Amino acid sequence: MATVFKRTEMLVDVPQHYCPGCTHGIAHRLVAESLDELGVGGRSVGVAPVGCAVFAYNYFNCDMHEAAHGRAPAVATGIKRVLPDNIVFTYQGDGDLASIGTAEIVHAAARNENITVIFINNAIYGMTGGQMAPTTLPNQVTTTSPYGRDASHCGMPLKISEMLSTLDGTYYIERAALNTVKNIKNAKKAVKKAFQNQVENKGFSLVELLSTCPTNWGMTPIEALKWVDDNMIPYYPLGVYKDRGEGELK
Template sequence: MAAPAIYGRPKFLTDAPFHYCPGCTHGIVHRLIAEVLGEKFEQDEVIGVAPVGCAVFAYNYFNCDMFEAAHGRAPAVATGIKRAQPDKIVFTYQGDGDLASIGMAETVHAAARGENITIIFINNGIYGMTGGQMAPTTLIGEKTSTSPFGRTAAANGNPIHVSEMLATLNGPSLIARVSVHDVKNVLNAKKLIAKAFQNQADGKGFSLIEVLSTCPTNWGKSPLEALQFVSERMIPEYPLGTLKEV
């Protein structure tokens, strides 16, 4: 008799192998979302929206009906889906270039409307898919392929604190920033992702979980150095915690 399985692939993940680079934390976050969805919902209760960026192929991984949105437009697409299918759990998965640069208007207005959707926001401070350009969340001093001398406020503008900004609005029910750079934080991230989806199921309205994430390839770091960069450099700029909860 086979031993009972205590760990396996969540039903909300397909068996397609992730295309993400070694040490990238997209895979961890995908799994957390899939675990949470599987613990709370049936597959046919959920519709997801993939972004443009490294997670563009998220529709190959999340094992439910999926949309691929234009760059930054996922919150608008999710709005259309949710209005037409109000009983479904609708989520978007977006990176910092997608959500905080080209899609800032869609993000802010979906939040202000209190649109009953859940956004998982991956903040790794860089455009990964296109090869490491400066993102709206790139830290001051960081070298990228479009800030080759290091980002300065004078030349490149300042990093945007998305969660703090959205927390000033009346629409959202939950805005929180988490990290997945160690086990303790991974477990906490799952807890908040679960709360965000539960809020939607309870009809509480818009929720966004910002996940500090790594990009070893474009940061030019090893996976371990990348995790250290999150804890030592990113968290001081982007403090963890719940910024708004209703």
């Protein structure tokens, strides 16, 4: 029988701990495939966050660092400055990158640090049990916004791709989603490009991936995929926000 689909070399053959219906697995796959296809796995060093992807260091088949909460871009900066010829990436969620780690991501971007950042935005803190994230939508119910996120009380969500694309330093910023086959195909292109940019020494590349959290959203996996279409994409529009290779597109 011909093999039509198999595990990529860049993923370790171990069960992952993610909940059923969570899109982290897809995001991992896209990163691993990209490293594989670019042939850079052997010189890749990844940085895992604190949050749902905290164990990512067990899943990517390359050298890894586990960073403190939010600090992955600083850790990646340290690695890249020591190993400029290696491919260095961070994989961070919205609590990690958009809340506690805002200073680190903004300044890594401003420096045009030649790293690749994979930013998972599922509008909630997953690992700690569904608390409000900086990306939680207005009126969205979480365990720390039980009456819905009240913008008059705790402000509005952060739009990271829009924010970072305003910095002169950033090279490439794109937002994609992991909820449909078409969106996943686009996401793959974006992720691969973000790594290709680093291979070509272009500089700071970030891909924001709109993701699902059926467990903490209190939905079935299918409802969660639809919720991304109905609620997240309208608030967080998909597309290329910055590409210095092609001028600013949006």
